[in-house]
Amino acid sequence: MARIHSRKGYKLKQIIDFKIAEINPDGRDVLLHQGIPKGVEVPERIRVLLAEGVDIFRRTAQPKGVIEEVSLNQFENTFVGEGKNIRDVILERIYPKSDHLALYVLTMGEDVSSRIEKMFNEGDYALGSMLDAVASLAADKASEVFEEFYRDYLDSEEKLNPGEFVLSYSPGYCGWHISGQKKLFDRLKPGLIGVTLNDSYLMTPLKSVSGVLVGGNKEIHIFDNNFEYCKECKHESCLDRMKRIQTI
Amino acid sequence: MELLDRISSTLQKGEDEQVAELTKQAIDENIPAQDILDNGLIAGMNVIGEQFRKHEIFLPEVLLAAKAMYAGMDLLKPLFIKEKVPTQGKVVIGTVHGDLHDLGKNLVGIMLKGAGFDVIDLGKDVPAEKFVEAAKTEDAGVIGMSALLTTTMPVMKKVVELLKENGLEDAVKTIIGGAPASEDFADEIGVNAYGFDAGKAVELVKELTGKK
Numbered sequence: 001m002a003r004i005h006s007r008k009g010y011k012l013k014q015i016i017d018f019k020i021a022e023i024n025p026d027g028r029d030v031l032l033h034q035g036i037p038k039g040v041e042v043p044e045r046i047r048v049l050l051a052e053g054v055d056i057f058r059r060t061a062q063p064k065g066v067i068e069e070v071s072l073n074q075f076e077n078t079f080v081g082e083g084k085n086i087r088d089v090i091l092e093r094i095y096p097k098s099d100h101l102a103l104y105v106l107t108m109g110e111d112v113s114s115r116i117e118k119m120f121n122e123g124d125y126a127l128g129s130m131l132d133a134v135a136s137l138a139a140d141k142a143s144e145v146f147e148e149f150y151r152d153y154l155d156s157e158e159k160l161n162p163g164e165f166v167l168s169y170s171p172g173y174c175g176w177h178i179s180g181q182k183k184l185f186d187r188l189k190p191g192l193i194g195v196t197l198n199d200s201y202l203m204t205p206l207k208s209v210s211g212v213l214v215g216g217n218k219e220i221h222i223f224d225n226n227f228e229y230c231k232e233c234k235h236e237s238c239l240d241r242m243k244r245i246q247t248i
Numbered sequence: 249m250e251l252l253d254r255i256s257s258t259l260q261k262g263e264d265e266q267v268a269e270l271t272k273q274a275i276d277e278n279i280p281a282q283d284i285l286d287n288g289l290i291a292g293m294n295v296i297g298e299q300f301r302k303h304e305i306f307l308p309e310v311l312l313a314a315k316a317m318y319a320g321m322d323l324l325k326p327l328f329i330k331e332k333v334p335t336q337g338k339v340v341i342g343t344v345h346g347d348l349h350d351l352g353k354n355l356v357g358i359m360l361k362g363a364g365f366d367v368i369d370l371g372k373d374v375p376a377e378k379f380v381e382a383a384k385t386e387d388a389g390v391i392g393m394s395a396l397l398t399t400t401m402p403v404m405k406k407v408v409e410l411l412k413e414n415g416l417e418d419a420v421k422t423i424i425g426g427a428p429a430s431e432d433f434a435d436e437i438g439v440n441a442y443g444f445d446a447g448k449a450v451e452l453v454k455e456l457t458g459k460k
């Protein structure tokens with residue numbers, strides 16, 4: 001991760017180049033994403049594909065991010081977005097209790113996506129699909145690296161109190177409507193790192209993530225996941241995240 | 249026939265170059281193209297499909313086999329055009345307008361081709377009009393639509409409406425898939441079927457085209 005350029009008293013705004021080593025996903029997670037459960041014997045030819053996928057990712061990814069701290073008022077405006085949020089969005093209960101907020105967008109770059117497309121066009125489906133999984137998981141992991149980055153920044157600025165923790169939340173998840181990205185983009189201008197948003201709120205390059213980093217007492221990030229929208233949730237990623245905080 | 253069995257088993261191992269060689273050999277031995285396709289390539293792909301459904305093999309193995317199948321198909325194609333060999337049916341697929349997520353759509357296309365369907369892939373960001381136009385010009389029996397974002401789902405409804413406007417709702421069946429799609433949504437907008445994954449897609453398209 002790049003060095004933090006902080007100036008005391010100023011809000012953080014920075015473009016970041018991620019190192020491949022810090023976002024490289026665990027091979028077993030990539031295989032799981034491809035439907036191969038952990039603990040099963042993996043055929044040699046799949047292991048070869050995995051190694052190749054990881055190698056191509058290392059050579060083609062241009063992982064970058066942009067981050068900007070915002071005030072509570074500024075975030076309120078971003079969060080409301082186009083007014084399409086579901087009532088009782090979990091984040092609406094969390095962010096007002098936070099001490100620090102920062103918007104972010106990150107991307108794995110266009111080359112990985114074009115490479116995946118090329119592989120599918122040329123019939124290299126298995127490798128294309130493996131590379132796709134590596135890039136998706138790397139994008140997810142980069143969000144975690146951003147969490148650490150922001151925590152380190154706050155720490156270096158002596159703004160982080162004991163027991164405080166940074167977690168990311170993204171539009172399109174847990175009741176926060178995907179159109180929330182519009183105002184997030186208006187403020188952050190991630191065109192600087194080559195990310196654009198279309199009318200259906202889809203980011204290009206495809207392997208990109210947007211969201212807010214919320215810093216505050218770790219208790220604010222813990223909740224019961226029994227909201228109306230949780231009934232249809234297939235991933236329940238909140239459980240892993242809450243577990244992660246509680247072990248710290 | 250021993251050679252066709254070898255094509256089938258080599259395909260199952262995902263050895264594309266060898267499948268191409270064996271297919272060439274079969275052509276040289278004057279085995280009818282339809283036979284090579286049905287009893288070599290598709291037979292092998294059917295075994296793969298079945299093993300995948302039973303979780304005996306994994307997605308990458310299916311995709312390696314699919315590549316091997318196309319290696320053989322490429323050699324057979326010129327013969328088919330001459331002999332006009334019928335397929336299981338034509339399916340137009342695409343990711344709907346506003347959406348660029350095409351991995352799932354690609355997998356569905358690969359599996360459908362593997363099952364012997366003629367797949368017209370319109371790519372991604374496909375407007376409703378283009379789906380209907382392609383179904384008309386290609387005389388396709390099924391339109392398959394993929395969407396990964398809730399915001400792009402209205403395009404699916406528009407395709408159903410356009411088919412009705414063109415009096416094609418009986419001739420052209422519709423099937424949808426992707427994370428935000430569901431059976432309820434399919435019912436609500438009048439789509440004929442919803443497929444949870446690529447395996448289910450093949451099963452449902454077979455039903456829609458009366459091949460099952």
Ligand code: B12
Pocket residue numbers: 136137139140170171172173174178181201202203204205206207208209210211234349351352353355356392393394395396397398399423424425426427428442443444445446447448449
């Ligand atoms: C991996 C992933 C990512 C990755 C990569 C994205 C990509 N796909 O390339 C990353 C981390 C980058 C990402 C980012 C985002 N994501 Co995302 N992502 C996913 C996830 C977990 C899996 C998608 C995937 O690759 N699946 C693997 C493929 C093979 O599956 P598939 O496309 O679904 O296709 C299969 C079936 O659906 C079916 N099928 C598909 N099409 C068709 C068609 C027919 C006719 C049939 C019969 C069947 C069929 O068969 C296929 C094969 O089995 C989904 C959740 C999910 N369960 O799908 C969310 C999901 C798509 N993401 C979501 C969101 C919100 C986002 C972000 C907006 C978050 C953010 N704010 O940053 C961004 C947007 C990215 C962008 N470019 O705009 C939401 C969208 C919800 C919504 N409101 O619209 C989802 C649904 C998660 C959720 N909330 O439940 N994402």
Ligand code: SF4
Pocket residue numbers: 090173174175225226227229230233234235236237238239
């Ligand atoms: S169950 Fe799913 S929708 Fe509900 S809070 Fe957890 S991650 Fe979000």
